[in-house]
Amino acid sequence: MSTATLPKDFLWGYATASAQVEGSPTADGRGLSIWDTFSSLPNVTEDGLSNATGTNSYSNWAADIALMKSYGVNAHRFSLSWSRIIPAGSATSPLNPAGIAHYQRFMEALLEAGVEPIPTLFHWDLPQALQDEYNGFLSARVLPDFERYARVCFDSFGHLVKSWLTINEPNIFAVLGHCIGAHAPGRSSSGEGARKGDSLKEPYIVGHHLMLAHARAVAVYRKEFAQKQGGKVGIVINGNWAEPWDASEESKQAAENHLTLSTLWLSDPVFTGDYPPLLRKLVGDRLPTFTAEESALLKGSSDFLGLNHYTTFYVRKRVTPIEDGDWQNHFFGENESTTTAPDGTEIGPKAGLSWVRPVPWGFGKLLRFLWRRYDRDVWVTENGVICPGEKDMSKEEALQDDFRIDYFRGYIDELAECVKEGVPVKSYLAWAFADNFEWQEGYTAKFGVTYVDHKNNCEMTPKKSAWWMKEYMAAKMGLKDN
Numbered sequence: 001m002s003t004a005t006l007p008k009d010f011l012w013g014y015a016t017a018s019a020q021v022e023g024s025p026t027a028d029g030r031g032l033s034i035w036d037t038f039s040s041l042p043n044v045t046e047d048g049l050s051n052a053t054g055t056n057s058y059s060n061w062a063a064d065i066a067l068m069k070s071y072g073v074n075a076h077r078f079s080l081s082w083s084r085i086i087p088a089g090s091a092t093s094p095l096n097p098a099g100i101a102h103y104q105r106f107m108e109a110l111l112e113a114g115v116e117p118i119p120t121l122f123h124w125d126l127p128q129a130l131q132d133e134y135n136g137f138l139s140a141r142v143l144p145d146f147e148r149y150a151r152v153c154f155d156s157f158g159h160l161v162k163s164w165l166t167i168n169e170p171n172i173f174a175v176l177g178h179c180i181g182a183h184a185p186g187r188s189s190s191g192e193g194a195r196k197g198d199s200l201k202e203p204y205i206v207g208h209h210l211m212l213a214h215a216r217a218v219a220v221y222r223k224e225f226a227q228k229q230g231g232k233v234g235i236v237i238n239g240n241w242a243e244p245w246d247a248s249e250e251s252k253q254a255a256e257n258h259l260t261l262s263t264l265w266l267s268d269p270v271f272t273g274d275y276p277p278l279l280r281k282l283v284g285d286r287l288p289t290f291t292a293e294e295s296a297l298l299k300g301s302s303d304f305l306g307l308n309h310y311t312t313f314y315v316r317k318r319v320t321p322i323e324d325g326d327w328q329n330h331f332f333g334e335n336e337s338t339t340t341a342p343d344g345t346e347i348g349p350k351a352g353l354s355w356v357r358p359v360p361w362g363f364g365k366l367l368r369f370l371w372r373r374y375d376r377d378v379w380v381t382e383n384g385v386i387c388p389g390e391k392d393m394s395k396e397e398a399l400q401d402d403f404r405i406d407y408f409r410g411y412i413d414e415l416a417e418c419v420k421e422g423v424p425v426k427s428y429l430a431w432a433f434a435d436n437f438e439w440q441e442g443y444t445a446k447f448g449v450t451y452v453d454h455k456n457n458c459e460m461t462p463k464k465s466a467w468w469m470k471e472y473m474a475a476k477m478g479l480k481d482n
């Protein structure tokens, strides 16, 4: 066990997202989002259920906060539902005072409980009206709409917020929503009707507009709010570590290509003002270009790098042929990821979902890499796992989540070792506060430290990991004896 500690002002807690927890899609004047629509279609989610319930947090928020407080956290990450605040989404359409009042109450109650609110402006639930009108982030028309939405949020909530997150995982929204088609708005080359897209081009257009939307929101904050509100603002990128499969130059190059295609694509621009040169080499003219003005707006537009990190893969030059319609692999082209080393050993134990294996050393490599590359604070804004078989467990079994405890211990120890070395990691926000709506998995994928009984009004019961985490973080931060 690592003896490295964390500072007393380290931020820790859990993360959620509006489309995954709120439910109440039409309450108090809310407009629909693309996730309400998409998750209601047949054959989209694993259990056939939509996100209309979530964890009922729109009505049960006070109980959520009380439970969170009992978990000992000092911060909470959540996202704002754009269509609750501006039902039709656009720069000229009316605000919804009831939606704004809800989030004000919620944040005030967090502060009263000693929990710092860390809101994300956009965690994928675009107002449906904007998708209908101009295909959402495929169009530059989204930029003034997002800018106005951001301004309304800073204006309404900024007095309660020290840390803003702009966009959650633009890289995942772009690819899952506009290449693979497994996430809203569900576009793909293999799609039909309104969902017919262009899997190798559209993600780059969407990624481009997400970068510009982020930059414009940050410019608004810095110009109109930062001085009086004194907060920081940053973006959140999804990043797995890509480890070369073997010591060959070929594997090293494949791993670098993979990390660039998946992650650096949309993290470089906010620090350097442009895409990575290697990405342009790999993607060619499918990759849009920034004007000099846009580039200047983007450069330095994130006070820190928010990182959602779950796992690590080995990467090598592709040997497995790509099947028709497998857009995920088409997207990565000649660079193939695998969980098996050349000698047949697995990179980490199997968890409750195929893509997330515990590999704490990969987390350490990525944190050090990002710090060297950007020389900025890193905020860990998501990290978590599902226990093997958790999906089919009884409540009693699910509460004994030792696999999750081992995962958290490994990742927190790795993070603390990095901090000890001088890597400026400022937060650890675990995914997730409670078992919630997990996008295409419906309610079958359970990441929570809180068990949710979806058949019983979303009644919540803490899992063992919630109490373990409380003790472990207090010890790491020197708030109690080890």
Ligand code: GBH
Residues within 6 Å of the ligand: 017, 168, 169, 172, 176, 238, 308, 355, 382, 431, 438, 439, 447
């Ligand atoms: C995060 O995405 C999200 O920010 C959060 O909302 C989400 O609930 C959480 O992770 C847990 O999933 O099924 O093989 O096609 C993490 C990025 C993107 C990782 C989709 C898994 C699906 C892989 N995720 N990806 S696969």
